[in-house]
Amino acid sequence: MSTPQTQNAWLATAKGEPSEVLQLDESVPVPKLNCGEVLVKVQATALNPIGYKIMTLFPNFLIKRPYIPEHDLAGIIVDANGTEFQNGDEVFGFIPPQPSLKAHSGTLAQYTRISASHVVRRPINITPTQAAGIPVAALTAYQALFNVAHLKPEQHVFINGGSTSVGAFAIQFAKAIGCNVTVSASGRNEAFVRSLGADGFFDYTTGPLHARLASNPPSSKYHVFFETVGLLDLSLYTHSESYLTPGGTFVSVGAVESKAYEVSYIGKLLWTVFLHPRWLGGTKRTYKMIMVDNKRKDLEIVAQHVRDGKIKPLVDSVFAFENVLKAYERIMTSRATGKVVVRVDPEAE
Ligand SMILES: NC(=O)c1ccc[n+]([C@@H]2O[C@H](COP(=O)([O-])OP(=O)(O)OC[C@H]3O[C@@H](n4cnc5c(N)ncnc54)[C@H](OP(=O)(O)O)[C@@H]3O)[C@@H](O)[C@H]2O)c1
Structure with missing residues (x-):
């Protein structure tokens, strides 16, 4: 499967509420990889409070706009880029706020780049939409x-x-x-x-x-x-x-x-x-x-707990990629019970 040059992605274009500043752009370049990064076709992402807090609170000197928001993902590696992974590996993980802010490459996009050390193989007993809400x-x-x-x-x-x-x-x-x-x-x-x-x-x-x-x-x-x-x-x-x-x-x-x-x-x-x-x-x-730290060892432990059935995924709701604004409305109520997930690939389970 060949990777396109451009993709659909949501861009936060200014400081403000998601409903005011988010725009779906259909010609965002698919990111180029640095050494140690993989390209992931995003199946699903999940919103976290930090996502809309960055959007609404962070001034332009802390984050360069426009940028692609969000951090959690479940997806398929489409360019393993010489790392330990193979193309086709199904993974989950998260892009820590710091690098994603600098590189403007979040997970509300069809493709994202991420350090190979920030993803692990997705346990096969959970689906991508369940996995996206875990990291x-x-x-x-x-x-x-x-x-x-x-x-x-x-x-x-x-x-x-x-x-x-x-x-x-x-x-x-x-x-x-x-x-x-x-x-x-x-x-x-x-x-x-x-x-x-x-x-x-x-x-x-x-x-x-x-x-x-x-x-x-x-x-x-x-x-x-x-x-x-x-x-x-x-x-x-x-x-x-x-x-x-x-x-x-x-x-x-x-x-x-x-x-x-x-x-x-x-x-x-x-x-x-x-x-x-x-x-x-x-x-x-x-x-x-606590300041969450993207430690591969800890993500492996979390994944093993999921495989062992000790940790169950928690999904409040799943929204289609086009309905991202509804997903933000839901998480911003602070009443969700479990994760608010966005199905980026319409075919993802
Ligand atoms: N430091 C870090 O590294 C880090 C990492 C992740 C998250 N966080 C922070 O952790 C917090 C939780 O994030 P989350 O994603 O888990 O949130 P969330 O899933 O969106 O939380 C929604 C839940 O919060 C409950 N809730 C709201 N106000 C409450 C209160 N006063 N007392 C008890 N429960 C209350 C709601 O239950 P009811 O409807 O029953 O009230 C609802 O079920 C956020 O502030 C987030 O920014 C920090």
């Missing part, structure tokens, strides 16, 4: 729990936001090593998080969670508290001495919204979590932030 969210969950917070088998973990994509993968990883998992989600998602293995449940809509946890602490305090929503409010951390073990870790995905870039907020965050001395009343618990 960013599942790696974030895996790395937060195990690389950052060092969660151990049979420990107790609290996941704030068990129905976020990151949280729902985190429940599954923690259950896979026999942990006791308590989560917060809204009542309508209780059945969903319990189906993934959650043992304990709090409905976050019925009152401030930090106050409920502090006034009625668990008999066995949590070893890890994973905040997966991206809350600006730091109350869950500042009250955590009541429900997190002294050696435990509070790990957060970090807030990415316009207020999070204000100097006053950054100052408050730095003071609260890093600078306020414990002997002067600072919170006596460790705070860490």
